[in-house]
Amino acid sequence: MSGIFTFWRANKKTSASIAKDRLQVLVAHERSANQQPEWMPKMQREILDVIRKYVPIASDDLKMEVRNEGENVSVIEINVDYPIGK
Amino acid sequence: MSKGKVFVVTSGKGGVGKTTTSASVAAGLALAGKKTVVIDFDVGLRNLDLILGCERKVVFDFIQALKKECKLNQAIIHVKQISDNLYMIPASQTRDKDHLTHEGVKEIISQLAEEFDYVICDSPAGIEKGAKMAMYFADEAIVVTNPEISSVRDSDRILGFLDSSTRLAEEEGKRIPQHLLITRYSPDRVESGEMLSIQDIDDILSIPLVGVIPESRVVLDSSNQGKPVVLNSQDPAGQAYEDVIKRLLGDDVPMRFTEIEKKSFLGRLFGGR
Numbered sequence: 001m002s003g004i005f006t007f008w009r010a011n012k013k014t015s016a017s018i019a020k021d022r023l024q025v026l027v028a029h030e031r032s033a034n035q036q037p038e039w040m041p042k043m044q045r046e047i048l049d050v051i052r053k054y055v056p057i058a059s060d061d062l063k064m065e066v067r068n069e070g071e072n073v074s075v076i077e078i079n080v081d082y083p084i085g086k
Numbered sequence: 087m088s089k090g091k092v093f094v095v096t097s098g099k100g101g102v103g104k105t106t107t108s109a110s111v112a113a114g115l116a117l118a119g120k121k122t123v124v125i126d127f128d129v130g131l132r133n134l135d136l137i138l139g140c141e142r143k144v145v146f147d148f149i150q151a152l153k154k155e156c157k158l159n160q161a162i163i164h165v166k167q168i169s170d171n172l173y174m175i176p177a178s179q180t181r182d183k184d185h186l187t188h189e190g191v192k193e194i195i196s197q198l199a200e201e202f203d204y205v206i207c208d209s210p211a212g213i214e215k216g217a218k219m220a221m222y223f224a225d226e227a228i229v230v231t232n233p234e235i236s237s238v239r240d241s242d243r244i245l246g247f248l249d250s251s252t253r254l255a256e257e258e259g260k261r262i263p264q265h266l267l268i269t270r271y272s273p274d275r276v277e278s279g280e281m282l283s284i285q286d287i288d289d290i291l292s293i294p295l296v297g298v299i300p301e302s303r304v305v306l307d308s309s310n311q312g313k314p315v316v317l318n319s320q321d322p323a324g325q326a327y328e329d330v331i332k333r334l335l336g337d338d339v340p341m342r343f344t345e346i347e348k349k350s351f352l353g354r355l356f357g358g359r
Contacts (some may be wrong), residue, residue, distance in 0.1 A: 014279025019235045020286045027242045027290055034246050 036066060047078065055082045089306050090121075090199040093206050093334075094224035096248075098240030100211030102232045103269040106305060107327075108208035110135040110316035111228070112333035113165075116172035117316075120203040123162065126177035127220035128210035129186065135176045139312020149178035152190035168314070173202070186219045192253075195223045213247060223253050226263045228296060232270050233282040238290055240331060241266075245291065265296035267330065272301045273346045284344060296328035299323050300343040 048062050063079040095108045106126075112124035125148060126134035135141040143163045151161035156261070165172040178185075198205045209220035221227060227248050231241045244263060254260040268287060275281035284298060302323035308315045318324035322343045329339045 016276070016279050016282050016286065019282055020290070023235055023238055023282075025238060030239075030242065031246070034243075046094050 040064065040066065051080060051082075055080075057082045087312040090202045090222055090325060091204055092195060092199060092225045093204065093228060094221040094226075094329040095206060095228045095230060096221055096244055096302060097211065097230040097237070098213065098244040099232075099237045100216075102230050102237050103299070103305075104211070104230050105134050105137050105208055106309065106315060107230050107267060107269065107299075108206050109134060109314040110324075110327040111131050111330065111334070112174070112204070112206045113138070113168050113172055113269065113314040113339060115204050115206075115334070116169035117166075118331055119171065120335075121171045121173075121201075122175040122206065123175065123198055124206040124208060125175045125198075125220075127186075127216050128208065129177050129178065129181060129183040129216055131210065132177040132179045133249045134174060134208050135163075136224055136312060137309055137314065138172075138174055139167065140174065141312070144176045145210070147176045147178040147181075148194075149181040149185045151175070152187070152194060153185060157266040158194060168317070174306055183214070183216050186215055188219075188222065191219050211241065217244075218247070218251060221243055221248060221252055224262055226265065228265045228267050229291075230267050231287060231291070233268060233272075233276070233284075233287060235282070238282065238287055241291055245293065260319065264293045265334075266291060266293045267297050267299070268295070269299040269342065270301045271298050273344060277346055278322050282348060284341075295341070296333050298341055298344050299326045299330075 017021050044062065047064070048057075048059060051062065057080065059060060061081045065077045067075045067077060069075050093111070095104050095111065097104050107126050112122050116122045122281060123139075124134065126132055127148075128134075131150060132147075135144055140163050145163040146156040150156045151158045161175050162173050163176065165174055181340070195207075196207060207220040210216040229241050229244060229248075231237050247358060248256060248264055249261050252262050254262050268284060271284070272281055276283045284295065288295065300322045302315075302321055304318050304321040304323055305315050308318060315321070315324050316327040319328065326343055329342060332339045
């Protein structure tokens with residue numbers, strides 16, 4: 001294709017590059033989800049229920065992650081964002 | 087005792103070219119002088135026999151051999167119209183895939199690995215029992231991927247299973263070698279930005295590339311006739327499969343058909359693009 005079309009394309013994202021961006025996000029997310037222990041989703045729901053007895057939070061305000069720290073130690077990291085003044 | 091190499095041809099997504107690839111890889115290895123057997127693991131949806139042109143020779147099948155309802159040798163079909171070195175075992179068309187047990191599959195594959203140089207396991211689509219069994223005893227994997235968003239995603243899922251759910255992973259903590267085979271590739275559509283490129287796919291899956299098969303009308307034509315594409319040495323798809331065989335056998339062959347063919351001066355003048 002000649003120069004003028006290439007120039008036009010340079011300003012517009014091609015559908016292949018959109019596909020690649022979507023894949024990169026999705027694949028990173030699915031890989032980390034697959035590495036989570038099987039009991040994580042259930043534990044996450046139960047912790048969410050306990051917190052909600054005291055603080056009104058949305059389900060995505062609770063973030064949980066299991067990280068391997070060295071050979072014999074895993075760390076469960078729990079972050080809860082909750083609105084002040086409610 | 088010599089130990090043959092066991093390959094699984096897998097993908098996750100259906101319709102990307104697993105059976106086409108299994109047939110061509112098996113036929114190519116056989117023509118290169120390696121005694122090769124290819125097993126159809128797609129219980130209930132048998133198709134490899136058609137692609138290899140031996141559907142009328144099917145008497146016994148994989149499940150019958152596994153359940154010892156026939157001798158293993160009786161389930162093996164000699165595909166001698168393609169090569170004296172080529173053999174196949176058809177999937178069962180009527181039985182349930184629950185008959186695929188670890189012990190049964192293990193026994194058959196280990197017997198075959200003693201007799202053959204290569205054992206190719208043609209996996210069904212999906213991540214169910216058939217696909218899990220096809221990969222479990224593999225020494226190496228060929229992951230077939232189309233340059234298309236859902237196929238790449240499914241291949242990534244399959245790579246996860248290949249990392250963790252094979253005999254070598256479970257018993258020895260080893261990751262089996264994984265080879266990426268891109269099929270139905272169209273360099274001109276990549277150039278115009280409507281198809282994922284080899285580089286895009288590599289950035290996401292990051293496993294070594296064993297080949298790129300260009301989109302070709304000849305693939306359908308070959309299936310129609312029951313002759314694996316690799317036999318068509320005039321066509322780019324056939325030639326690309328020949329290159330895959332050479333790479334699997336350890337030759338370092340450059341990739342072909344991955345760039346747009348440059349038109350001649352006159353072609354450019356009159357062809358238009």
